[in-house]
Amino acid sequence: xxxxxxxxxxxxxxxxxxxxxxxxxxxxxxxxxxxxxxxxxxxxxxxxxxxxxxxxxxxxxxxxxxxxxxxxxxxxxxxxxxxxxxxxxxxxxxxxxxxxxxxxxxxxxxxxxxxxxxxxxxxxxxxxxxxxxxxxxxxxxxxxxxxxxxxxxxxxxxxxxxxxxxxxxxxxxxxxxxxxxxxxxxxxxxxxxxxxxxxxxxxxxxxxxxxxxxxxxxxxxxxxxxxxxxxxxxxxxxxxxxxxxxxxxxxxxxxxxxxxxxxxxxxxxxxxxxxxxxxxxxxxxxxxxxxxxxxxxxxxxxxxxxxxxxxxxxxxxxxxxxxx
Amino acid sequence: xxxxxxxxxxxxxxxxxxxxxxxxxxxxxxxxxxxxxxxxxxxxxxxxxxxxxxxxxxxxxxxxxxxxxxxxxxxxxxxxxxxxxxxxxxxxxxxxxxxxxxxxxxxxxxxxxxxxxxxxxxxxxxxxxxxxxxxxxxxxxxxxxxxxxxxxxxxxxxxxxxxxxxxxxxxxxxxxxxxxxxxxxxxxxxxxxxxxxxxxxxxxxxxxxxxxxxxxxxxxxxxxxxxxxxxxxxxxxxxxxxxxxxxxxxxxxxxxxxxxxxxxxxxxxxxxxxxxxxxxxxxxxxxx
Numbered sequence: 001x002x003x004x005x006x007x008x009x010x011x012x013x014x015x016x017x018x019x020x021x022x023x024x025x026x027x028x029x030x031x032x033x034x035x036x037x038x039x040x041x042x043x044x045x046x047x048x049x050x051x052x053x054x055x056x057x058x059x060x061x062x063x064x065x066x067x068x069x070x071x072x073x074x075x076x077x078x079x080x081x082x083x084x085x086x087x088x089x090x091x092x093x094x095x096x097x098x099x100x101x102x103x104x105x106x107x108x109x110x111x112x113x114x115x116x117x118x119x120x121x122x123x124x125x126x127x128x129x130x131x132x133x134x135x136x137x138x139x140x141x142x143x144x145x146x147x148x149x150x151x152x153x154x155x156x157x158x159x160x161x162x163x164x165x166x167x168x169x170x171x172x173x174x175x176x177x178x179x180x181x182x183x184x185x186x187x188x189x190x191x192x193x194x195x196x197x198x199x200x201x202x203x204x205x206x207x208x209x210x211x212x213x214x215x216x217x218x219x220x221x222x223x224x225x226x227x228x229x230x231x232x233x234x235x236x237x238x239x240x241x242x243x244x245x246x247x248x249x250x251x252x253x254x255x256x257x258x259x260x261x262x263x264x265x266x267x268x269x270x271x272x273x274x275x276x277x278x279x280x281x282x283x284x285x286x287x288x289x290x291x292x293x294x295x296x297x298x299x300x301x302x303x304x305x306x307x308x309x310x311x312x313x314x315x316x317x318x319x320x321x322x323x324x
Numbered sequence: 325x326x327x328x329x330x331x332x333x334x335x336x337x338x339x340x341x342x343x344x345x346x347x348x349x350x351x352x353x354x355x356x357x358x359x360x361x362x363x364x365x366x367x368x369x370x371x372x373x374x375x376x377x378x379x380x381x382x383x384x385x386x387x388x389x390x391x392x393x394x395x396x397x398x399x400x401x402x403x404x405x406x407x408x409x410x411x412x413x414x415x416x417x418x419x420x421x422x423x424x425x426x427x428x429x430x431x432x433x434x435x436x437x438x439x440x441x442x443x444x445x446x447x448x449x450x451x452x453x454x455x456x457x458x459x460x461x462x463x464x465x466x467x468x469x470x471x472x473x474x475x476x477x478x479x480x481x482x483x484x485x486x487x488x489x490x491x492x493x494x495x496x497x498x499x500x501x502x503x504x505x506x507x508x509x510x511x512x513x514x515x516x517x518x519x520x521x522x523x524x525x526x527x528x529x530x531x532x533x534x535x536x537x538x539x540x541x542x543x544x545x546x547x548x549x550x551x552x553x554x555x556x557x558x559x560x561x562x563x564x565x566x567x568x569x570x571x572x573x574x575x576x577x578x579x580x581x582x583x584x585x586x587x588x589x590x591x592x593x594x595x596x597x598x599x600x601x602x603x604x605x606x607x608x609x610x611x612x
Contacts, residue, residue, distance in 0.1 A: 012447065016454050023460075027467045038467070134345065141602060145594035147543055149550045150565060150587030157579035168575065262458040266547055270569070280459060284466045285552055296463050299456035307454060 009311055013304050020300040024293045025072045029065070036061065038289050040085050047085065058082075081294040086286055091294045094279060099298075101171050102268070102275035105191055106260045109198035114253050116199070117206025122245075124207070125214035126237070137211075140204040148263060152197045152270035159193060166192055169272035194271045201267075202260055209252040214245045247318035254310035258303030346606035353599030360593055364409035371403035375559050383578065392581045395564070396571045404559050405585050411560035412593055415476055415545040420537035422480025427487030428523070428530055434488070435495025436518055446492065452485045461544065465553040472555040479544045487533035494529050498522050532604035539597035546590045561586035 028038035040047060040055050047055070056062060063071075075082070081091040120140075124133045160168035167173070171190050178186050217223065218241060226240045264277030272278065276295055283291035363370060372391075373379045378398040379390075386393045392401035430449065434442040461482055468474040498504060499522070507517050548554050549562025550569070564586045568574060573582040 016451050031467050145591045147546045147590045153574040153583050157574045262456040296459045299459040303456045
C-alpha cells in the first residue's frame with residue numbers, strides 16, 4: 001500500500017522552480033543600470049573587450065527578451081551556472097566546494113534540535129500549565145526573538161575569545177597538515193560553535209510543534225479509553241501518544257531543514273565558515289551577482305527536496321493518510 | 325453549597341488562572357514595547373550626545389562620560405542605541421503595515437471568492453511560502469540597493485503570505501454565517517458585504533498577525549543591516565553590529581559594551597511584540 005505522489009504537489013513544486021528561475025532572469029535585466037554589469041558581476045571597465053563580447057554573446061543580450069529567457073533555461077537545465085569573473089572560476093565549482101560544509105553543520109544541527117525540541121516539547125505538554133511548562137514556553141519564545149548573528153557573535157566572544165576553548169573562524173586550521181584523528185578533531189572543533197548556534201535557533205520551532213501536537217493527541221478519545229482500561233502512564237505515553245504525535249513533527253523537521261539551509265547565510269557569515277551561506281554573503285558584498293543567483297537556485301532546490309521528503313515520509317509514519 | 329456548585333466554582337477558578345497567563349504575557353510585552361517606543365520618540369532629549377558626531381577618542385571603554393564607551397570613529401554608543409530604536413521600530417511597524425495591507429486584501433478576496441479566484445490566489449501564497457525566505461530577501465535587497473525605503477519594501481512584500489492565509493481561513497468561516505447570507509440574499513453588493521460585515525470581524529486576527537509581523541520585521545531589518553544591506557546612513561541596532569563585526573569588536577573585551585547592548589535591544593523589541601502577539605493568538609485559539 002503505497003501512496004502515489006500527489007500530482008498537485010508536484011505541479012506546485014514545478015511552479016516554485018519556474019518562479020525562482022524567472023526571478024533570477026528578470027531581476028538583473030529590469031533593474032536600473034547597465035544589465036551587463038549586473039549579469040557579469042564586475043564593473044564593465046574591469047572587463048576586457050573580449051570578455052565583454054563573450055558575455056553579450058553568451059547570454060544573448062542583443063536578442064529579444066524571450067530568446068534570452070529560453071537560453072537562460074537551457075543553461076540551467078544543462079547545469080551551466082556561468083562563470084564568476086570576480087573569482088575567475090566556474091560557478092558550479094564554487095558551489096560544489098562549499099556545499100559539503102553547509103550540509104555538515106545543517107545536518108548536525110537538525111539532529112540536535114530535533115532531539116532537544118522533541119524531548120522538551122513532550123515534557124512541556126505532559127506537564128501542561130505547570131511551572132515547568134510555562135518556563136520552557138517563555139524560554140522558547142525568547143529564543144525565537146534572538147538575532148541569529150548576534151547569538152553567534154556572543155558565543156564566539158565567550159567560548160573562543162574569553163575562554164579560548166574553540167576556534168572562532170573557518171572550518172579547518174589554515175596551513176596545517178593535520179592527519180587522522182587530529183584532522184578530524186580540527187574539523188569537529190571548528191563546527192561546534194556554528195552547530196550550537198544553528199541548533200539553538202532551530203529548537204523552538206520543533207518544540208512548539210511537538211508541544212501542540214502532543215496536546216492535541218492527549219485530548220483524543222482513544223487516550224481516555226487507554227487510561228480507562230487501566231493502561232499505565234508509561235504505556236499510554238509510548239504506546240498511544242508518541243506514535244500519533246510524531247507525524248506532524250517529522251513533517252515540520254523536514255521543512256525546517258530547507259529553512260535551516262537559508263539560515264546559514266547569516267550564521268556562516270559570523271563564523272567565516274566556508275559554506276554556501278558564506279558564499280552568498282561574499283557574493284553580495286563583492287557584487288558578484290551571478291554567484292548570488294546560482295546559490296539562490298541551490299537553496300530553492302534544497303527547500304523543495306526537503307518538502308518532497310516530508311511528503312514521502314508522512315504516510316509512512318501516519319497510516320491514516322495512506323490511500324490505497 | 326452542593327457538590328456541583330463547588331465543582332463549578334473550582335472550574336471557574338482554574339479558568340481564571342489559565343486566562344491570567346496570556347494577560348501576563350501581553351502586559352509584559354506591552355510594557356517592553358511602550359518603553360522602547362518612548363525611547364525612540366524622546367531620543368533627542370534622552371541621548372547624551374548626537375550619535376552622528378565624533379565626540380571622543382575611538383574605542384573607549386565605558387566611563388562616566390560615555391556609559392557604553394565609543395565606537396571605531398569616536399561616536400557615543402549609548403546615544404547610538406537610543407537613536408537606533410527609531411530605525412528598528414519604524415522599519416518594523418511600516419513593513420508590518422505593508423504586509424498587513426497586502427495580506428488582508430489577498431486573504432479577504434481569496435476567502436470571499438473561494439472557488440476559482442480564491443484557490444488560484446492561495447496557490448500563489450503557497451509558492452511564496454515555499455521559496456527560501458532569507459536568500460530571497462538578500463537577493464532582492466542586493467538588487468534594489470541600500471536605502472531605508474527599500475528595506476521596508478523588501479521585508480513588507482515577503483512577509484504578507486502568512487497573514488493572508490490566516491485571514492482567509494477566518495473569512496471562509498465568516499462567509500457562511502447567517503447574517504452574511506442574509507445580507508447577500510437581500511441583494512447587498514459584494515463590496516458592501518465585505519466592508520460592512522467581513523472586514524470588521526477579522527480585526528482581532530489581523531491585529532495578531534500585524535503584531536507578529538512587526539516582531540519578525542524587526543529581526544529581518546537587523547539581519548539585513550548586519551549583512552551590510554541596510555541603509556548606510558541610518559543608525560540602527562543592526563548596523564551597529566555590522567560595524568562591531570567588521571572592526572572585530574567581538575574578538576576583544578569591547579564585546580561586552582559594543583556587541584551585547586544592540587543585540588539585547590533587538591531581542592527585547594522583537595520579544596515585546598511576540599509576547600503581545602502570543603497573548604492575542606491565545607485569546608482567539610487557546611493552546612496553553
